[in-house]
Amino acid sequence: MRNTFVSLSLFLCVSPCQAAESALLSPNQKSCSELLKQDEVFRAHDFFRKGAESQTEVSGHGWTQHLYFGRVGLGGPHPEFLKTSLVPFFRSVNEALSPAFRIPESTEVVLAANQPSRYQDECGRIQLGISPGLVASDESSVGWSEDTVAVLTHEYAHQIFEENAVGRKEKIDSAELRAELSNIDLYRRYENIENLKLYLESRKVTPEFQLSFMLMETKIRSDLEKVSFDHYTSFLQYLWMPLNELFADAVVVALAHDSAAQSRAIERISGGSARSRDFGPKVLAADWRTAEIFPHDVYTPVRSYLWNSVLRKNLTSDASVILKQVYEAIWEELGFLTKEVGHLDGPSILGYFGKTGRLKQMNARLIQRIARRLPNASRRRIGK
Numbered sequence: 001m002r003n004t005f006v007s008l009s010l011f012l013c014v015s016p017c018q019a020a021e022s023a024l025l026s027p028n029q030k031s032c033s034e035l036l037k038q039d040e041v042f043r044a045h046d047f048f049r050k051g052a053e054s055q056t057e058v059s060g061h062g063w064t065q066h067l068y069f070g071r072v073g074l075g076g077p078h079p080e081f082l083k084t085s086l087v088p089f090f091r092s093v094n095e096a097l098s099p100a101f102r103i104p105e106s107t108e109v110v111l112a113a114n115q116p117s118r119y120q121d122e123c124g125r126i127q128l129g130i131s132p133g134l135v136a137s138d139e140s141s142v143g144w145s146e147d148t149v150a151v152l153t154h155e156y157a158h159q160i161f162e163e164n165a166v167g168r169k170e171k172i173d174s175a176e177l178r179a180e181l182s183n184i185d186l187y188r189r190y191e192n193i194e195n196l197k198l199y200l201e202s203r204k205v206t207p208e209f210q211l212s213f214m215l216m217e218t219k220i221r222s223d224l225e226k227v228s229f230d231h232y233t234s235f236l237q238y239l240w241m242p243l244n245e246l247f248a249d250a251v252v253v254a255l256a257h258d259s260a261a262q263s264r265a266i267e268r269i270s271g272g273s274a275r276s277r278d279f280g281p282k283v284l285a286a287d288w289r290t291a292e293i294f295p296h297d298v299y300t301p302v303r304s305y306l307w308n309s310v311l312r313k314n315l316t317s318d319a320s321v322i323l324k325q326v327y328e329a330i331w332e333e334l335g336f337l338t339k340e341v342g343h344l345d346g347p348s349i350l351g352y353f354g355k356t357g358r359l360k361q362m363n364a365r366l367i368q369r370i371a372r373r374l375p376n377a378s379r380r381r382i383g384k
């Protein structure tokens with residue numbers, strides 16, 4: 001397979017879907033609010049959040065969420081954007097997901113000029129890129145399109161994925177996955193501080209704060225030299241991200257009840273093809289082959305199964321229950337894959353996935369895991 005997974009090693013996650021590289025929560029870790037109190041990196045995070053342009057609280061049945069809104073770079077919609085667009089968005093998405101998922105207690109949306117949209121860190125910062133087709137860059141006309149909804153839903157789904165990973169340690173069967181997740185806090189702190197550096201450049205801070213921030217960064221970098229960064233990135237890029245991206249796309253499609261909600265948004269924004277992320281076409285696991293594989297392309301047959309055998313016939317009110325079963329199946333598969341290849345280095349994992357038929361097996365196996373959890377899904381086994 002030419003170039004199979006090679007691009008993964010560079011990790012190309014084109015706009016609007018930067019995968020959640022910084023996204024992993026270890027199962028025994030503290031919640032974001034606890035981290036904000038106890039960890040210096042997260043306290044710095046909180047410092048920037050307090051400087052957000054505007055904030056508010058939104059609530060619904062059994063959940064309350066604090067929303068922060070900020071901007072990086074020039075231009076972009078004015079702060080009213082929070083009330084006019086973000087509040088109704090989060091109210092609606094949270095209501096739809098809350099029957100089956102834990103809703104994050106805080107989320108921050110930062111509009112960023114000349115940046116891709118991405119989920120940035122596990123305390124819930126979503127960077128929403130300002131580009132034609134997404135929010136308008138003209139302050140006088142705050143744009144809000146179905147593409148914006150798709151992109152924001154996708155990035156927020158990464159946060160939902162992680163938020164619901166907290167406290168899962170007891171539920172994870174795979175000792176290998178438990179060990180993997182327990183070793184990554186340092187990397188998360190590193191990634192957080194790298195993200196925060198960007199904000200340091202755009203905010204006025206005291207010299208004392210700047211100095212303490214620099215000392216913190218130096219300490220983390222020195223700690224990082226003692227551990228294997230390669231191993232961490234291999235795990236995230238090859239095992240975690242394709243599954244996390246699958247989930248994020250599935251949330252978009254399920255809530256919109258539109259098989260092309262995600263792919264159409266990407267195509268309109270990027271101008272390129274996102275056919276492998278369209279849930280509509282019938283793609284059998286047994287037929288699946290692709291010359292170039294990105295994290296978003298690994299599970300195209302699973303996407304096809306989800307729409308054609310499950311979501312198409314269900315109303316959106318059932319979406320959270322279905323998505324929760326998909327989520328559980330994904331964790332099951334992540335445990336399996338970690339046991340199989342988690343101990344290997346990046347090139348060896350590439351070799352594993354590049355082997356003829358391997359992607360077909362991976363898709364068929366995950367489809368079966370989902371189908372077992374959804375007994376009412378179509379009897380037609382697309383994965384076979």
Ligand SMILES: [Zn+2]
Binds near residue numbers: 017
């Ligand atoms: Zn993504």
